[in-house]
Amino acid sequence: MNSAPKASRRIFVLDAGVFIQSHRHHYAFDIVPGFWNTLLIYHNAGTLVSIDRIKKEVLSGGKDDALEDWVKNTSPKTLWDTTKEPRVASIYGDMMDWVQSSTHYTSVAKRIFATNADGWVAAYAKVHGLTLVTHEQLNVEKKKEVPLPNVCKQFDVKWMNTFDMLRNLNVRFS
DSSP: OSOOOOOOOEEEOOHHHHHIIIIIIITTTTTTTTHHHHHHEEEHSSSSSEEHHHHHHHHTTOOOHHHHHHHHHTSGGEEEEEOOOOHHHHHHHHHHHHHHHSSOHHHHHHHHHHSSSHHHHHHHHHHHHHHEEOOOOOOTOOSSSSSHHHHHHHTTEEEEEEHHHHHHHOOOOO
8 A cells, every 4th residue: 555645635435335345345354454544544634534324334233343343443433424414414305305206216225225324425425525435336227226326426426436446546455
């Protein structure tokens, strides 16, 4: 990994899948600890953040695993920014209205979307002008779930996947 980030303003907000999928697949703590250190380095440089509701979602699995330990004992409290802002709540409401009024998605998909953190992280990204980092992909045909990039597209929120974020930051693991 590069030793020091150059960016000093917030650019990225991370979705729960970045943490969960990275832990389970590409960047397991015992195989690529540098990934997790990179998140901390770039957070401390002010480049990336996540939100309180993502933290809650990550911890809701109750797995008592390395990810839960990292969230509870290693990640700084400042990594998990608050969504208790009127502007975020307002945009979240707009996003929920759009999803709930859509005839495209199933009622189960709408209910699931309403209970997870996706709308909140998208609203936070919109309000703060950040790029949302997610493993989900745009899929306008999908009806049984509401892909986060579909919401991002509708509300003009930039998004990318974890690999593109790492490339954007010029991160290299060796």
